[in-house]
Amino acid sequence: MTLVHTLGFPRIGERRELKFALESFWRGDSSAAQLEEAARFVRARRWQTQARAGLGLVTVGDFALYDHVLDASLLLGAVPARFGFGGDAGTAGHGAGADNAPATGAQAVVDRAPLGLAGHFALARGNAAQPALEMTKWFDTNYHYLVPELDSRTRLSLHAAALLDEVREAQAFGHRVKVALVGPLTWLRLAKSHEAGFDRRALAADLAECYATLFGRLGGLGVEWVQLDETALVTDLDDDWLHAADLIYARFNRAEGRPRLLLATAFGDVSRHADRLAGWPIDGLHLDLVRAPDQLAAFLPDWPEGRVLSAGVVDGRNIWRNDLRLSLATLAPLHAALGDRLWLAPSCSLLHVPVTLDGEDKLDAEVKPWLAFATEKLGELALLARALDAGDNADAPAHEATAIARALAASDAARGARLASRRTRHRTVRARVEAITPDMAERFSPHAGRAVAQQAALGLPPLPTTTIGSFPQTPAIRAARAAHKRGELGALDYLNAMRAEVAEVIRRQEALGLDVLVHGEPERTDMVEYFAEKLWGYAVTANGWVQSYGSRCVKPPILFGDVLRPEAMTVDTAVHAQSLTGKPVKGMLTGPVTMLQWSFVRDDLPREQVQLQLALALRDEVQALEAAGIRIIQIDEPAFREGLPLRAADQGAWLDAAVRAFRLSAAGVADTTQIHTHMCYSEFNDVLPWIAAMDADVITIETSRSAMELLDGFAAFDYPNQIGPGVYDIHSPRVPSVEAMLALLERACSVIPRERLWVNPDCGLKTRGWAETEAALANMVAAARRLRASA
Numbered sequence: 001m002t003l004v005h006t007l008g009f010p011r012i013g014e015r016r017e018l019k020f021a022l023e024s025f026w027r028g029d030s031s032a033a034q035l036e037e038a039a040r041f042v043r044a045r046r047w048q049t050q051a052r053a054g055l056g057l058v059t060v061g062d063f064a065l066y067d068h069v070l071d072a073s074l075l076l077g078a079v080p081a082r083f084g085f086g087g088d089a090g091t092a093g094h095g096a097g098a099d100n101a102p103a104t105g106a107q108a109v110v111d112r113a114p115l116g117l118a119g120h121f122a123l124a125r126g127n128a129a130q131p132a133l134e135m136t137k138w139f140d141t142n143y144h145y146l147v148p149e150l151d152s153r154t155r156l157s158l159h160a161a162a163l164l165d166e167v168r169e170a171q172a173f174g175h176r177v178k179v180a181l182v183g184p185l186t187w188l189r190l191a192k193s194h195e196a197g198f199d200r201r202a203l204a205a206d207l208a209e210c211y212a213t214l215f216g217r218l219g220g221l222g223v224e225w226v227q228l229d230e231t232a233l234v235t236d237l238d239d240d241w242l243h244a245a246d247l248i249y250a251r252f253n254r255a256e257g258r259p260r261l262l263l264a265t266a267f268g269d270v271s272r273h274a275d276r277l278a279g280w281p282i283d284g285l286h287l288d289l290v291r292a293p294d295q296l297a298a299f300l301p302d303w304p305e306g307r308v309l310s311a312g313v314v315d316g317r318n319i320w321r322n323d324l325r326l327s328l329a330t331l332a333p334l335h336a337a338l339g340d341r342l343w344l345a346p347s348c349s350l351l352h353v354p355v356t357l358d359g360e361d362k363l364d365a366e367v368k369p370w371l372a373f374a375t376e377k378l379g380e381l382a383l384l385a386r387a388l389d390a391g392d393n394a395d396a397p398a399h400e401a402t403a404i405a406r407a408l409a410a411s412d413a414a415r416g417a418r419l420a421s422r423r424t425r426h427r428t429v430r431a432r433v434e435a436i437t438p439d440m441a442e443r444f445s446p447h448a449g450r451a452v453a454q455q456a457a458l459g460l461p462p463l464p465t466t467t468i469g470s471f472p473q474t475p476a477i478r479a480a481r482a483a484h485k486r487g488e489l490g491a492l493d494y495l496n497a498m499r500a501e502v503a504e505v506i507r508r509q510e511a512l513g514l515d516v517l518v519h520g521e522p523e524r525t526d527m528v529e530y531f532a533e534k535l536w537g538y539a540v541t542a543n544g545w546v547q548s549y550g551s552r553c554v555k556p557p558i559l560f561g562d563v564l565r566p567e568a569m570t571v572d573t574a575v576h577a578q579s580l581t582g583k584p585v586k587g588m589l590t591g592p593v594t595m596l597q598w599s600f601v602r603d604d605l606p607r608e609q610v611q612l613q614l615a616l617a618l619r620d621e622v623q624a625l626e627a628a629g630i631r632i633i634q635i636d637e638p639a640f641r642e643g644l645p646l647r648a649a650d651q652g653a654w655l656d657a658a659v660r661a662f663r664l665s666a667a668g669v670a671d672t673t674q675i676h677t678h679m680c681y682s683e684f685n686d687v688l689p690w691i692a693a694m695d696a697d698v699i700t701i702e703t704s705r706s707a708m709e710l711l712d713g714f715a716a717f718d719y720p721n722q723i724g725p726g727v728y729d730i731h732s733p734r735v736p737s738v739e740a741m742l743a744l745l746e747r748a749c750s751v752i753p754r755e756r757l758w759v760n761p762d763c764g765l766k767t768r769g770w771a772e773t774e775a776a777l778a779n780m781v782a783a784a785r786r787l788r789a790s791a
């Protein structure tokens with residue numbers, strides 16, 4: 001029998017039960033026991049879904065209250081000393097509560113139990129005394145993990161109680177269990193140290209020891225398989241890292257009573273490691289055959305005897321229904337060669353797709369049959385396994401053959417319908433993309449000339465103040481939007497409610513004395529979904545949530561067809577806002593790179609083409625805004641670097657394409673029209689040439705959390721255009737003082753000429769309350785005025 005398993009499954013819950021349980025607990029509205037109860041329910045459901053789909057192993061260990069990388073750090077006792085959970089951390093060499101004290105002399109700092117939920121969430125979210133662990137994107141996904149923080153005081157030790165409990169929990173339901181863990185190489189690779197001179201690979205031996213001990217514990221519980229997620233193997237690794245990996249894995253040779261090990265890779269090709277992996281003491285290897293189908297060839301000729309190949313043939317990163325017949329064609333020879341040593345799985349963890357299509361009653365009826373979410377993907381894998389096995393079994397019952405034939409026919413039909421759909425191909429769109437000429441991505445004059453023309457047109461004071469776009473999304477706004485969606489608030493009433501909100505936001509900005517205003521974005525639930533609802537070629541889901549970090553989820557729209565803008569999307573709102581004030585109001589758009597990156601994108605057209613279609617649609621909107629008298633247009637690209645390929649060699653071409661798309665969207669306006677862009681992360685140095693090439697007149701960026709350090713890179717690069725470095729962190733309700741912002745601005749002025757500086761917060765204000773927002777902005781305006789006066 002061909003075994004089916006999944007590398008991981010969504011854990012937020014079918015109806016986001018875990019999200020709501022977490023947020024209720026954090027608000028103090030529910031107890032730890034209630035949170036645990038909700039978590040237990042979600043875990044039970046995910047295992048049930050897997051078992052019902054016919055998976056041979058259910059996965060344990062991929063669940064996490066907040067983040068599975070955090071859980072791995074806790075499992076390994078890697079809690080930074082700054083949190084003070086060691087109590088007498090300096091003397092905590094006794095290993096109290098630790099499940100082992102590695103033979104190499106590593107010592108326990110802290111046990112998981114005493115850390116408790118408060119400690120767990122302190123690491124995840126920070127507390128009064130300490131900021132949280134740093135958070136960053138999991139490879140090229142939109143999932144964010146908490147970065148392990150290591151230094152010379154780190155003492156690794158195993159704290160497996162919680163994990164072992166979960167194993168028992170699954171076993172109690174009668175499930176056969178595979179435990180999924182972040183692999184030791186990947187965990188160490190993703191970790192960071194702020195201590196100069198500390199090489200985290202010094203921890204490799206202790207790390208291997210902890211895993212080896214854990215394997216023994218799991219073996220003792222009757223766990224047959226452990227999956228080690230070593231996604232780091234698809235990234236650039238130098239010889240020192242590979243050597244460290246060899247040493248770690250060599251240790252598992254002699255791990256006593258250990259379960260069998262499945263090494264899982266995803267998001268890329270690991271064929272260059274084929275020889276190395278052949279030597280590691282592993283019992284199975286998972287390959288992502290969606291992203292990197294060709295890598296199979298490097299492994300196949302001499303697949304080691306007794307080793308399992310887990311074939312990732314169903315796309316775990318996207319929501320398209322599998323072409324079952326095509327998958328079978330790939331799998332049949334593998335099945336013939338490997339027999340039961342061939343396993344089937346999604347290409348990667350299903351964490352990155354929504355839970356189920358069930359209940360998506362309002363989803364575009366033509367598109368829905370083309371889709372498969374996590375639960376449906378398990379069904380596809382099970383069907384593939386049945387089809388492979390049926391071929392072996394001459395006396396399989398006839399109804400089995402019929403069922404398989406039916407499923408294949410349904411898959412063919414879905415594929416055929418998608419191929420034939422007129423909504424996936426628009427002649428006009430294709431023709432426009434074909435007709436793109438280089439000059440379309442060029443402004444008339446270089447920035448220096450444009451800056452003069454824009455200043456003449458806008459007459460802004462030095463160090464102009466502005467905000468990033470959104471203002472607090474109050475309960476009243478949410479209620480109006482929800483009522484409108486339910487059909488209880490008519491279109492006109494809804495429009496009026498939004499207009500009233502815009503008027504209020506304009507009034508408040510004028511009162512604050514801001515120089516460049518925004519309309520506040522009350523009509524937008526989400527900066528991508530809002531446009532997806534207006535563009536042709538997009539479908540939106542009701543419940544297609546995907547975890548972004550902790551309790552936060554996103555609902556990526558589905559880009560299934562050629563992108564066409566049937567009518568203006570933001571012009572009415574912008575014109576209305578502008579009519580209320582003499583100050584310039586920024587038009588507010590989401591850029592082509594972000595629209596692409598934060599959507600589920602069709603897989604039947606190169607992404608670059610899709611990006612150009614988006615760029616053209618946005619270009620039309622930019623020009624329409626200009627024609628309607630809007631003098632400043634912001635094109636947000638917060639996801640600009642998110643799609644960056646994992647391997648350095650692939651990045652340049654990708655960035656070139658991203659820059660081209662942005663410029664295409666922005667460059668169709670007169671010199672006097674000022675184009676802004678906004679990005680909110682703090683890693684720019686490696687991509688500065690491309691940021692500069694975007695040639696936005698003004699870029700607003702997050703930098704307050706790094707105390708303007710980020711600007712040094714811009715200065716060193718001689719970044720030529722205008723910059724608005726965020727002077728306060730909108731992620732916190734704290735109201736920064738005038739002095740604090742002034743100090744940051746002075747620091748900014750010391751590296752960037754002040755004629756090129758703007759004054760603004762880090763990001764949009766939609767998650768904040770009005771009181772703190774007004775107080776902070778008042779201080780911000782005061783700081784800008786003080787600085788102007790001191791010039």
Ligand code: GLN
Nearest residue numbers: 468469470636638680764
């Ligand atoms: N204009 C958007 C806002 O202010 C930008 C959001 C973002 O950068 N993520 O909300």
Ligand code: ZN
Nearest residue numbers: 679680763764
């Ligand atoms: Zn932002």
